[in-house]
Every structure is written in structure tokens, then in C-alpha cells.
Amino acid sequence: MVETISLQKIKEIIQKNSAEQLIKIIEEGFVLYAQKKVVVPPVGYLAFEKPPGDVHIKYGYIKDDDYYVIKIASGFYDNPSLGLNSSNGMMLLFSQKTGEVKSILLDEGYLTDIRTAVAGAVVAKYLAPSNVSCIGIVGTGMQAKLQLQYLKSVTKCREVIVWGRSKEKLELFKKDISLKDFVIRITTDMTQLTSRCNLIVTTTPSKKALINVDDILPGTHITAMGADADGKQEIDSQLITKADIVVADSIDQCIDHGDIGFAIREKxxxxxxxxxxxxxxxxKNLRRNNDEQITIADLTGVAIQDIQITKYVYSKAQE
Amino acid sequence: MVETISLQKIKEIIQKNSAEQLIKIIEEGFVLYAQKKVVVPPVGYLAFEKPPGDVHIKYGYIKDDDYYVIKIASGFYDNPSLGLNSSNGMMLLFSQKTGEVKSILLDEGYLTDIRTAVAGAVVAKYLAPSNVSCIGIVGTGMQAKLQLQYLKSVTKCREVIVWGRSKEKLELFKKDISLKDFVIRITTDMTQLTSRCNLIVTTTPSKKALINVDDILPGTHITAMGADADGKQEIDSQLITKADIVVADSIDQCIDHGDIGFAIREKxxxxxxxxxxxxxxxxKNLRRNNDEQITIADLTGVAIQDIQITKYVYSKAQE
Structure with missing residues (x-):
């Protein structure tokens, strides 16, 4: 019988092993992807109206590797009223040599959250200014917290300003036990954040730009990871033109439905x-030269991240 | 923990229940699909070279139903040299209301074979001439045998002529215990088959037409189910023009990569x-009027069949 790996077991594996290991495999994945050694077909998609929900099927493989991976990730936005998480899904690992299923990771969306947070850490590792004065987190959701947790591995800075619309959620964020290593200040005024933070991560489902071009400090790096579907936007297009370096996890996807897409369409x-x-x-020649440059990274999520984290969890589960 | 259903259990369910039940649910599925009550996005696809293999991801749902289904079906053509079946895969059943996985059917390709055979029976039920003199089966593989098994439910005819290229495979086919209710003759000469059979099913991966336009009897019905991918062809395009009725399981798919596609492209x-x-x-007005008409059905396989058979097996497994 095929082995299924439960969410509990997956969480144990992720928590027992170091963030550095995850950062390493996700980095390796992005390099292979940029070198066109990864096959990633267009994402499969289903949409539902009553109740509202959507399903993304991301899949692919590294050429000449042992496995291929299919990820099913759903969001059903009325679930919280039923006491369920919005996110659900699983990761499936198959042999690239025979088609046999090797493992079914019943991660319920958890590994998507982790690999997304790890990508944020990878970006900060290579693009943040050398001296991070304060980390700015835009948004108060679960991904906002995970971003901070994984940033710990790549910056010594423990000063944080969090922006949100809801004071209640901001207060909860500040008290979150998983973030006890940070000194967290909260605000509903974005200029409070942009005037002090030079490493900013945006994690909202916003449909209009949240950060103004004139407000940010020289040397700031911004990672935008909220805009993962058509119509979502967190970054002012003008800000993208002001950036010295603009990076995308997947150039094609970011043009299609990331923050970068807006700037492209506006020419x-x-x-x-x-x-x-x-x-x-x-x-390293493609990174910043100095601490005055502004850099922006647009993350939309790529199947190579799912491939890498699935293989990682599977290998650890065998130990 | 999510319930997985093993291949053995799935086989028990299929074998314990009547073919008529399967025919009924597949029929219902095709009707819903023709009425545009089924969402079936484009098929996902992965291809491998060393060793040669491919993966199809078929998925979709009936509108306002409880479930959505994702099927993963692979073919790795060197597998027999390792003692493995070429086919593999699984069917996944999810809630359309919450995204939760309800069941994982580890069918290893078996249910694809069954739903394909059932579609052949559905076609024969509605399009075969009233008096089937002899059933012609083109091809000697597993699907050829399954077609006969399911045809038992829709025709009284037990006379069969099987065409194949390999005498050895023909002899094995004739002796197959699962077909003991049939009187089977074998031939390597297609005209032997076409001159006697008025219900013909083609089940080969041929890339050139196997049946000539001038050889078939008046009143013949032909079901072509081998051409399931670009470049495959079993039926002479001229024969399609000669047919009084041309039917497709999915008009779009058959134009894209079925036998019908050749006739369309040749205008x-x-x-x-x-x-x-x-x-x-x-x-019923769309069926044959008399036993002189020639009818052809082109089957490429549609996700609605996977949706219906997955729901069926899941419901039986709950009993």
C-alpha cells in the first residue's frame, strides 16, 4: 500500500529540521528553474461559486531526476465559518521512471505556506541591504508570521513594524508566541512602516497598491508575495520603475498575474x-552593489518549490 | 486520516456490482456533459523521454454537485520489462464545498480502463444496428477484452472476430477465460472481419488507418477508441465521410486529437x-433510423467518466 504522510508527521519533520536546510533546497530549486532544467506546465485551475473556492494544480519535475510532483491546493473562503481552514490540499510524489506513486503528503496546504515563507527568506538573503534597520511586515495573517520566522535565519535584525487594517489582529500578532524573539511594533499607518524599515515583506490579498513610491527609504528591499492571482496588487507600479533591481520567482507568471504585470501593462x-x-x-553580479539601491522581488509561487519541499519531506520521512 | 481505497478493493466493488449500473452512471455523465453542466478544464500533461512515459491529469466537476475529481493517469512504456504494468495512477475525490479530500482511489489505471470499456458499451447500446451479426474487435490488448466484457450487457450477439498483427496474441485472446461466453474467431486479415461484423470496436494505438472505406458492410457501427492522442488514427478519413452519423464523446477533443480530427483537417x-x-x-431522434446506416463514434476519454466512476466506487465503498 502507498504511504500517506499525515499533516502531523509533516509538521514534525519541518519543525525538527533546520530552516537553513529548507532555504538550501528551495534555493537550489530556483537555480534549476532559472537554468531551464525544470519542466513546469501551465497551472491547472478550478473555480467554484457557491460557496466560493478555487483549486490550483501545480505540477512538474526536474529533468533527469527520480520524481515528479503534483500539488493540489485549494482555498474555500467560507470554511472558517464551519471551523475549517480555508486552505487544503496535498502533494503527490511519483516515480519519473515508472509512474508509481511513492508518497502522498496530506499537508492540507501547510507545505505551500512553508515553501512560500522560505522563498521570502531566500529573497532577503540575496537582496536585503547589508544592514537591516527594521523589518516591515505588511499584513497580519499566517503568512506574515511565517515570513518573520524564516527571516530569522537570514538577518540578525529583530526589530519589526507590522502594518494592518485591524487593530485587533495587530494586537494578536504582537502577542504571538511563535514571534517572541522579535521586538514588534504595530501600526495602521503605512508611512510609520516605510519611514523606518528597509526590508519590507507584503503578504496581503490587496487589489490596490499599499505602498507609495515616495515613502520608502533608500536601500530598501521589498518582497511582494500577496499578488498571486490576476487583479491582485500590493506595490505601486511607479515603485517598480524606481527600483534598481526587479526580480521575479517566475518571470512568466509575474508578468501574467504578479505586481510586475501592472508595470509591464502600463509600459x-x-x-x-x-x-x-x-x-x-x-x-552575485546580479545582486545589489551598495546599500542605496532599491530592490523589489515579486513572488507568485512556482511548482519547483513544491517539488523540492515534497522531495525533502519524503526523504526525511524515510530516515 | 483520509481513506485510501486499494486496487484490490476497487476491483471487488467493480466485479461485485452489475455492468448495468456502471453503464447507467456513465450515460448520465455524458448527458450532463453534453448539456454543459460539467466543468472540464484542459487536460494537464507531462512527458518523459528516458524511459518513455507520459502523465495525463484530467479533472473537473458537475455543477452544483458535492464533489470534484482529479485523475492522474500515467503510461510508462518500458514498465513491462521491469515486470510492471505500463499504466498507473489514481483518482482523487474532493468536496466541492470545502476542498477537503474525501477519498483517494489507488486504482493504478484500472478505473480508466473500466470507464473506457463502459463508454464502448454505452455507444453500442444507442448506435449498434438492431441485429448484430458478429462483433469485430480490432486489437488484442486488455482494452479489447474489456470491451467485449461490457458489450455483453448491451447486445445478445456472442459471435466475435478478432483482428491482430500477432498470431501469438490472437491465440492468447481466444483462450482468455474472461471471454468464455463468446465464440471467438481470430484473423490477421482485416477484410475477414469487415466482411462479417456489423459492430466493430477498434482499440489499437495505430498511427495509420486500419479499416478501409470500401470494405465495411451496410448498417455497420464502428467505435474508435484507440486514437486518444495527437497523431493516432484507426479509421480512414473517407470512412468518416461515408458515415450517416458521426458521434464524439467530446467534440472538442475529437477534433483536436481523435480520428475525426483527420477528416476535419482534410475538410x-x-x-x-x-x-x-x-x-x-x-x-432518440439523433440515433440511426434503419439498419442500413453507417455510424461511427470516436472516443477520446472525458473527465466526466472519471468523475462518475470515482463517485460510484466511493459510494459503494461506504456501504
């Missing part, structure tokens, strides 16, 4: 100006 | 002449 930047995250990791 | 018939199988089931 403010040319697609040729966008650098693939994997190339930034592999080539 | 021998117009897409408007093709009738959806679901409409033939729902409307």
Missing part, C-alpha cells in the same frame, strides 16, 4: 529588465 | 456534423 518597464530569482542566487 | 466533414454522445443518449 513602465520592459520584460527584459526583470531578473529571475534563480539567476540572482547563482550570480 | 472532408464540417465540425457542425458531429453529434455529442450525450445528445445521442438523451434524444
Amino acid at each position: 513602465l518597464i520592459d520584460p527584459s529588465q526583470i531578473i529571475s530569482l534563480g539567476d540572482v542566487i547563482a550570480n | 472532408l466533414i464540417d465540425p457542425s456534423q458531429i453529434i455529442s454522445l450525450g445528445d445521442v443518449i438523451a434524444n
Whole structure:
């Protein structure tokens, strides 16, 4: 019988092992992806109206590897009223040599959250200014907290300003036990955040830009990870034109439905100006030269992240 | 923990229950599909070279139903040299209301074979001439045998002529215990088959037409189910133009990569002449008027079949 790995077991594996290991495998994945050694077909998609929900099927494989991976990730937005998480899904690992299923990871969306947070840490590792004065987190959701947890591995800074619309959620964020290593201040005024933070991560489902071009400090790096579907936007298009370096996890996806897409459609930047995250990791000449440059990374989530984290959890489960 | 259903259990359920039940649910599915009550996005696809293999991801749902289904089906063509079946895969059943996984059917490709055979029976039920003199089976593989098994429910005819290229495989086919209710003759000469059979099913992966336009008897019905991918062809395009009724399980798919596609591209018939199988089931005016008409059905396999058989096995497993 095929082995299924429960969410509890998956959480144990992720928590028992170091963040550095995850950062390493996700980095390696992005490099392979930028080098076109990964096959990632278009994402499969289902949408539901009553109740509202959607399903993404991301799948692919590293060429000449042993496995292929299919991820099913759903969001059903009325679930919390039933006492259920919005997110659900699983990761499936198959042999690239025979088609046999090797493992079914019943992660219920957890590994998508983790690999997304890890990608944020990878970006900060290569693009943040050398001296991070304060980390700015835009949004108060679960991904906002996970971003901070994984940033611990790549910056010494423990000063945080969190922006949110809801004072109640901000207060809960500040008290979150998983973030006890940080000194957290909260605000509903974005300029409070932009005037002090030079490493900013946006994690909201916003449909209009939240950060103004004129407000940010020289040397700031911004990671935008909320805009993962058509119509979502967190970053002012003008800000993208002001950036010295614009990076995308997947250039194609970011043009199609990321923050970068808005700037492209407004003809403010040319697609040729966008650098693939994997190339930034592999080539230090593509990173910032000094601590005055503004850098932006747009993350939409790529199947290579799912492939890498699935293989990782499977290998650890065998130990 | 999510329930997985093993191949053994799935086989027990299929074998314990009647073919008529399966025919009924597959019929209902095709009707819903023709009525556009089923959401079936484009098929996901992965291809491998060393060793050669491919993976199809078929998925979708009936509108306002309780479930959605994702099927993963692979073919790795060197597997037999390792003592493994070429086919593998699974069917996944999820809630359309919350995204929760309800069941994982580890069918290893078995249910795809069954639902394909059942579709053949559905076609014969509605399109075969009233008096089937002899059943012609083109091909000697597993699907050829399954077609006969399910045809038992829709025709009284037990006379069969099987065509194949390999005498050895023909002899094995003739001796197959699962077909003991049939009187089976074998041949490597297609005209032996076409001159006697008025219900013909083609089940080969051929890339060139196997049946000539001038050889078939008046009143013959042909079901072509081998051509399930681009470049495959079993039926002479001229034969499609000669047919009084041309039916497709999915008009879009058959134009794209079925036998019908060749005739369309050669401009021998117009897409408007093709009738959806679901409409033939729902409307008796779309079936043959007499036993002189020639009818052809092109089957490429549609996700609604996977949805229906997955729901069926799941419901039986709950009993």
C-alpha cells in the first residue's frame, strides 16, 4: 500500500529540521528553474461559486531526476465559518521512471505556506541591504508570521513594524508566541512602516497598491508575495520603475498575474529588465552593489518549490 | 486520516456490482456533459523521454454537485520489462464545498480502463444496428477484452472476430477465460472481419488507418477508441465521410486529437456534423433510423467518466 504522510508527521519533520536546510533546497530549486532544467506546465485551475473556492494544480519535475510532483491546493473562503481552514490540499510524489506513486503528503496546504515563507527568506538573503534597520511586515495573517520566522535565519535584525487594517489582529500578532524573539511594533499607518524599515515583506490579498513610491527609504528591499492571482496588487507600479533591481520567482507568471504585470501593462518597464530569482542566487553580479539601491522581488509561487519541499519531506520521512 | 481505497478493493466493488449500473452512471455523465453542466478544464500533461512515459491529469466537476475529481493517469512504456504494468495512477475525490479530500482511489489505471470499456458499451447500446451479426474487435490488448466484457450487457450477439498483427496474441485472446461466453474467431486479415461484423470496436494505438472505406458492410457501427492522442488514427478519413452519423464523446477533443480530427483537417466533414454522445443518449431522434446506416463514434476519454466512476466506487465503498 502507498504511504500517506499525515499533516502531523509533516509538521514534525519541518519543525525538527533546520530552516537553513529548507532555504538550501528551495534555493537550489530556483537555480534549476532559472537554468531551464525544470519542466513546469501551465497551472491547472478550478473555480467554484457557491460557496466560493478555487483549486490550483501545480505540477512538474526536474529533468533527469527520480520524481515528479503534483500539488493540489485549494482555498474555500467560507470554511472558517464551519471551523475549517480555508486552505487544503496535498502533494503527490511519483516515480519519473515508472509512474508509481511513492508518497502522498496530506499537508492540507501547510507545505505551500512553508515553501512560500522560505522563498521570502531566500529573497532577503540575496537582496536585503547589508544592514537591516527594521523589518516591515505588511499584513497580519499566517503568512506574515511565517515570513518573520524564516527571516530569522537570514538577518540578525529583530526589530519589526507590522502594518494592518485591524487593530485587533495587530494586537494578536504582537502577542504571538511563535514571534517572541522579535521586538514588534504595530501600526495602521503605512508611512510609520516605510519611514523606518528597509526590508519590507507584503503578504496581503490587496487589489490596490499599499505602498507609495515616495515613502520608502533608500536601500530598501521589498518582497511582494500577496499578488498571486490576476487583479491582485500590493506595490505601486511607479515603485517598480524606481527600483534598481526587479526580480521575479517566475518571470512568466509575474508578468501574467504578479505586481510586475501592472508595470509591464502600463509600459513602465520592459520584460527584459526583470531578473529571475534563480539567476540572482547563482550570480552575485546580479545582486545589489551598495546599500542605496532599491530592490523589489515579486513572488507568485512556482511548482519547483513544491517539488523540492515534497522531495525533502519524503526523504526525511524515510530516515 | 483520509481513506485510501486499494486496487484490490476497487476491483471487488467493480466485479461485485452489475455492468448495468456502471453503464447507467456513465450515460448520465455524458448527458450532463453534453448539456454543459460539467466543468472540464484542459487536460494537464507531462512527458518523459528516458524511459518513455507520459502523465495525463484530467479533472473537473458537475455543477452544483458535492464533489470534484482529479485523475492522474500515467503510461510508462518500458514498465513491462521491469515486470510492471505500463499504466498507473489514481483518482482523487474532493468536496466541492470545502476542498477537503474525501477519498483517494489507488486504482493504478484500472478505473480508466473500466470507464473506457463502459463508454464502448454505452455507444453500442444507442448506435449498434438492431441485429448484430458478429462483433469485430480490432486489437488484442486488455482494452479489447474489456470491451467485449461490457458489450455483453448491451447486445445478445456472442459471435466475435478478432483482428491482430500477432498470431501469438490472437491465440492468447481466444483462450482468455474472461471471454468464455463468446465464440471467438481470430484473423490477421482485416477484410475477414469487415466482411462479417456489423459492430466493430477498434482499440489499437495505430498511427495509420486500419479499416478501409470500401470494405465495411451496410448498417455497420464502428467505435474508435484507440486514437486518444495527437497523431493516432484507426479509421480512414473517407470512412468518416461515408458515415450517416458521426458521434464524439467530446467534440472538442475529437477534433483536436481523435480520428475525426483527420477528416476535419482534410475538410472532408464540417465540425457542425458531429453529434455529442450525450445528445445521442438523451434524444432518440439523433440515433440511426434503419439498419442500413453507417455510424461511427470516436472516443477520446472525458473527465466526466472519471468523475462518475470515482463517485460510484466511493459510494459503494461506504456501504
